[in-house]
Amino acid sequence: KVRRQKWRVPxxxxxxxxxxxIARDDVVRxxxxxxxxxxxxxxxxxQLHRRSQHPIGILxxxxxxxxxxxxxxxxxxxxxxxxxxxxxxxxxxxxxPADHVSRSYNDTYYIDPQTVLRCxxxxxxxELLSKGYTQFLVTGDVYRRDSIDSTHYPxxxxxxxxxxxxxxxxxxxxxxxxxxxxxDLKEMFGRIGTxxxxxxxxxxxxxxxxxxxxxxxxxxxxxxxxxxxxxxLEVLGCGxxxxxxxxxxxxxxxxxxxxxxxxxxxxxxxxxxPDIRLFWTTDERxxxxxxxxxxxxxxxxxxxxxxxxxxxxxxxxxxxTENNLCEVIRGIAxxxxxxxxxxxxxxxxxxxxxxxxxxxxxxxERSLTDEEINELQWKVREQVESKLNVVLR
Ligand code: FA5
Ligand code: MG
Numbered sequence: 001k002v003r004r005q006k007w008r009v010p011x012x013x014x015x016x017x018x019x020x021x022i023a024r025d026d027v028v029r030x031x032x033x034x035x036x037x038x039x040x041x042x043x044x045x046x047q048l049h050r051r052s053q054h055p056i057g058i059l060x061x062x063x064x065x066x067x068x069x070x071x072x073x074x075x076x077x078x079x080x081x082x083x084x085x086x087x088x089x090x091x092x093x094x095x096x097p098a099d100h101v102s103r104s105y106n107d108t109y110y111i112d113p114q115t116v117l118r119c120x121x122x123x124x125x126x127e128l129l130s131k132g133y134t135q136f137l138v139t140g141d142v143y144r145r146d147s148i149d150s151t152h153y154p155x156x157x158x159x160x161x162x163x164x165x166x167x168x169x170x171x172x173x174x175x176x177x178x179x180x181x182x183x184d185l186k187e188m189f190g191r192i193g194t195x196x197x198x199x200x201x202x203x204x205x206x207x208x209x210x211x212x213x214x215x216x217x218x219x220x221x222x223x224x225x226x227x228x229x230x231x232x233l234e235v236l237g238c239g240x241x242x243x244x245x246x247x248x249x250x251x252x253x254x255x256x257x258x259x260x261x262x263x264x265x266x267x268x269x270x271x272x273x274p275d276i277r278l279f280w281t282t283d284e285r286x287x288x289x290x291x292x293x294x295x296x297x298x299x300x301x302x303x304x305x306x307x308x309x310x311x312x313x314x315x316x317x318x319x320x321t322e323n324n325l326c327e328v329i330r331g332i333a334x335x336x337x338x339x340x341x342x343x344x345x346x347x348x349x350x351x352x353x354x355x356x357x358x359x360x361x362x363x364x365e366r367s368l369t370d371e372e373i374n375e376l377q378w379k380v381r382e383q384v385e386s387k388l389n390v391v392l393r
Contacts, residue, residue, distance in 0.1 A: 036111065037327065043141065044117075049079055059263055059266060061293070078128070078136065078137070089124070096216045097216060102119065108145065124138045125241075126249055129245070129250075137159055144156075150338065151265060158260050161261070165181055167253055182239075182240050189238075211224075220240060221237065228268065236266075239258065281335075286302070308360070313393040314392045316354070317389055320390060332380050333376050340358075359377070
C-alpha cells in the first residue's frame with residue numbers, strides 16, 4: 001500500500017494534543033486495515049475549535065455562553081476528548097447496526113479493525129451518560145471519507161448536545177416523556193433564545209426548515225436546514241434519544257434529547273464563508289478577519305481566482321466508489337481541489353459502466369498556472385488507474 005507520497009511534505013512523527021502524545025506510527029501504519037492518509041494525520045492535533053480567534057472557536061464559545069446564560073451553567077462542556085475512539089464507542093454504543101454503511105472502510109477512517117477516528121461526536125454520548133452527566137456539550141474534530149465540494153471536508157467539527165429529563169420534569173405537563181423532550185428540543189432551537197436564532201438574527205431573515213429523518217440513536221429524528229448560497233444546507237441532526245441507550249447508561253426511567261451540530265456549516269452561514277477549505281488556511285488575509293468574541297462579522301473574500309476544470313472518463317469496476325476517487329484526488333491536489341462532480345454516467349451493451357467526473361481546481365490564495373494543473377491532473381489520472389483499477393477512456 002502506497003501511503004507516503006514523495007511530493008508531499010513529510011509530517012511530524014509525534015503530535016501533541018492536550019498533553020497526549022499521538023505517535024504517527026500508532027495512527028498510520030501501512031497495513032491493509034488502515035486507511036488514514038498523511039493529509040488526515042496532519043489534522044489530528046489542530047483543534048480549530050479551541051482557537052478563540054478562529055471562526056470555529058468563536059462559534060463554539062458563543063454557543064457555550066448561550067448555554068451558560070440560559071441554563072444557569074448547568075451544562076458540562078467537553079472540548080478535548082481524544083478523536084481516536086473504539087468501534088464500540090463510535091458505532092455499537094449508539095446502536096448503529098452491524099451492517100450499516102457508515103461502518104465501512106469506504107466511509108470511516110480506521111486505525112485498525114477496532115479503532116477509528118470518530119466520525120461524529122455522538123461517539124462520546126454513552127460514556128458520558130454512564131458517568132452520570134445529564135446535561136452536556138461535546139465539541140471536537142470528526143473525520144469522514146466523503147465527497148468533495150464547498151460544504152464537505154474529510155475533517156470537520158461537531159458539537160454534540162445532550163439533555164436528560166426525569167419523570168418529575170414531564171409528569172406535570174400532561175405529556176409523555178418523548179413528546180415532552182421533542183418539544184423541549186424544538187423549542188430550544190425554536191423562536192425564543194436559541195443559540196442558532198440568536199446569532200442568526202444578525203443576518204436578518206434566514207430561511208430554515210425541519211426535515212424528518214432517521215438516526216439509529218434517536219426516535220423521532222430531525223434535521224435542520226438553512227437556505228444558503230441558493231441551496232438548502234443541512235446544519236444539524238437531532239432527536240429524542242433511543243431508550244436502549246438510556247437504559248444501558250443507568251437512565252431507565254428518563255428521557256433525553258440529543259443534537260449534533262456541524263460547526264463549519266453554521267459558521268459558513270454566520271460569517272459568509274463561501275468554501276469549507278478556508279477554515280484550514282493560514283493565509284493572513286483570512287485569519288486576520290476574525291477576532292475573539294466577534295460573531296457574525298462578514299468575511300470579505302480576497303481571492304477571485306478562476307477555477308480550472310478537467311474532465312476524466314473511465315470504465316468503473318465493482319469495487320469503485322466515489323469516496324475512494326475523492327481520497328485519491330485529495331491526496332494529490334490537497335486543498336487545490338474544489339469540487340469533484342459526476343457529469344456523465346452510462347452503461348454500454350456489454351454491461352460496462354462509464355463515469356465522467358469533472359474536477360474543479362482552484363486555489364483560495366493564488367493563481368494556478370496551466371502547467372501546475374496539468375501536472376496535478378496527470379498524477380490524478382495515473383493514480384486513479386493504478387489505485388482504483390479502473391480503465392481510463
Ligand atoms: C450525525 O453525525 C449525528 N451524530 C448527529 C446527531 C447527534 C443526531 C445526536 C441525533 C442526535 P450527520 O451525519 O447528519 O449526523 O452529521 C451532522 C452534521 O455534520 C450535518 O448536519 C452537517 O452539518 C455536518 N457534516 C456532515 N458531514 C460533513 C462534511 N463532510 N463536512 C462538513 N460538515 C459535515
Ligand atoms: Mg445528515
